Amino acid sequence: MRCLFAVLLLLPGVAFAQQESPTPERATSERATTRLAEVTREVNRKHPRAKTAAMVSVRYVGPKLLREEIHSTMAKSDTPERPKRRWSEDNGRSWSDDEALPELVTHPEGVRVFWGPGPQFHGAERRPTVSIWLRQTHLGGVYYNHLFWRVSNDLTRTWSEPKQIVYEAGASFDSDKPFDPEFLHNNQAYFGNNILRHSNGSLIHVAAAANIPRDVPVPNPKKLSVMGMPADARCIGSLCVVGKWNDQDSSYVWTAGKPVWVSRGISSRGLMEPEVAELKDGRVLIVWRTSNAGLDPNKVHGHKFFSLSTDGGQTLDEPRPWTYDDGTPFSSPSSIHRMIRHSTTGKLYWIGNISSAPPRGNSPRYPLVIAEVDEEIPAIRRDTVTLIDDRRKADSSELQLSNFSLLENRENQHLEIYLTRLGENPADFWGADAYKYTLRLR
Numbered sequence: 001m002r003c004l005f006a007v008l009l010l011l012p013g014v015a016f017a018q019q020e021s022p023t024p025e026r027a028t029s030e031r032a033t034t035r036l037a038e039v040t041r042e043v044n045r046k047h048p049r050a051k052t053a054a055m056v057s058v059r060y061v062g063p064k065l066l067r068e069e070i071h072s073t074m075a076k077s078d079t080p081e082r083p084k085r086r087w088s089e090d091n092g093r094s095w096s097d098d099e100a101l102p103e104l105v106t107h108p109e110g111v112r113v114f115w116g117p118g119p120q121f122h123g124a125e126r127r128p129t130v131s132i133w134l135r136q137t138h139l140g141g142v143y144y145n146h147l148f149w150r151v152s153n154d155l156t157r158t159w160s161e162p163k164q165i166v167y168e169a170g171a172s173f174d175s176d177k178p179f180d181p182e183f184l185h186n187n188q189a190y191f192g193n194n195i196l197r198h199s200n201g202s203l204i205h206v207a208a209a210a211n212i213p214r215d216v217p218v219p220n221p222k223k224l225s226v227m228g229m230p231a232d233a234r235c236i237g238s239l240c241v242v243g244k245w246n247d248q249d250s251s252y253v254w255t256a257g258k259p260v261w262v263s264r265g266i267s268s269r270g271l272m273e274p275e276v277a278e279l280k281d282g283r284v285l286i287v288w289r290t291s292n293a294g295l296d297p298n299k300v301h302g303h304k305f306f307s308l309s310t311d312g313g314q315t316l317d318e319p320r321p322w323t324y325d326d327g328t329p330f331s332s333p334s335s336i337h338r339m340i341r342h343s344t345t346g347k348l349y350w351i352g353n354i355s356s357a358p359p360r361g362n363s364p365r366y367p368l369v370i371a372e373v374d375e376e377i378p379a380i381r382r383d384t385v386t387l388i389d390d391r392r393k394a395d396s397s398e399l400q401l402s403n404f405s406l407l408e409n410r411e412n413q414h415l416e417i418y419l420t421r422l423g424e425n426p427a428d429f430w431g432a433d434a435y436k437y438t439l440r441l442r
Helices: none
Strands: 031-033 037-045 053-060 067-074 080-088 112-122 129-139 142-152 195-197 203-210 237-246 251-256 272-278 284-289 304-309 338-341 348-353 368-374 386-389 405-408 415-420 434-441
Touching: 037 053, 037 386, 053 405, 053 415, 053 434, 112 195, 142 251, 195 272, 203 272, 203 284, 237 284, 272 338, 338 405, 386 434
Parallel strands: none
Antiparallel strands: 031 037, 037 434, 053 067, 067 080, 112 129, 129 142, 195 203, 203 237, 237 251, 272 284, 284 304, 338 348, 348 368, 368 386, 405 415, 415 434
């Protein structure tokens, strides 16, 4: 049983009943005020040459104003190249020189392997920074994903030896036998978008593309095989991994919760790219990307799905479509999405793509919107849906407003989004610039 999940692809969408989405207020210029925020868009990094995109990822490291910015290029799907890193100790006013990073994609023995960091969390109480890392092996036309965790005591400049996250029996990673089938087929998992520190003190990360239990028949009524996932693929589930600090060992201990999944007649590629947040009452909210690729989009509509946990991530209730506060599902392609709680308003916001027509798999990945989350239901407040960016006359129909990094500026509390507008040039899909969007919340 094998699974295909291309790294950094930022995956497809699913659904039940077709619903029209409200039209967000349009930003008609590079600077506009809408329902929730004033939005400014500016070029952050120009693409270096034709058929090559500029990619930018930005995040804070540690509790103060230290920023890490990673630049790379991309000329074909899911293959970031020539990564470089620079630092700013004054919140982006000045920067260090670029330093080259190891290539994320290598080809040992002719096999494509991605090895790189995902979400990070800087530990409180003088604990180290912890990060989830992904090892992805592309062998025989199939992508095998496995998660590891590492810690850093010098603000991510160096990392400890990786330790694999396991949730089922099977061989662990062995550098002498990196392509051992007993390793590749077991404990499969793809990293989620973030690491949450729950109010109970534990860390919660949600893994996607996880194997469902061996004694469960694979729920694939139409025997669907799509995007390299055979009909009997088990890696369609999602589960929380909960990290608790052990003072005696000065280390984290990770425990896997119970997996959840949906039929491949609902999401042909399973539950993908989970984002986790804590609601004000302590419940854990997870929102996933799903996919109707290979399914009839007029019958299986594109949605985000969500689930709740009342025990800190150990168990999740049944995944279902993420909706507006009036109970109607909204259309959304298979694309990345994020949530963030703002330090000043105290509100939880969701950022992602909402479509005015039923999406087909990954498309269309526009417009990009922000909305407030009603935390009691929980759901998106329909009357707060606010446009960040949309396809413009000069853009191609293949435009992607996706694959972004997000942070709250720790000095002025503005939200910052860093996004490459792939497909903005109709004549050159990959010839795309990286942009910075600044959202001044109202």
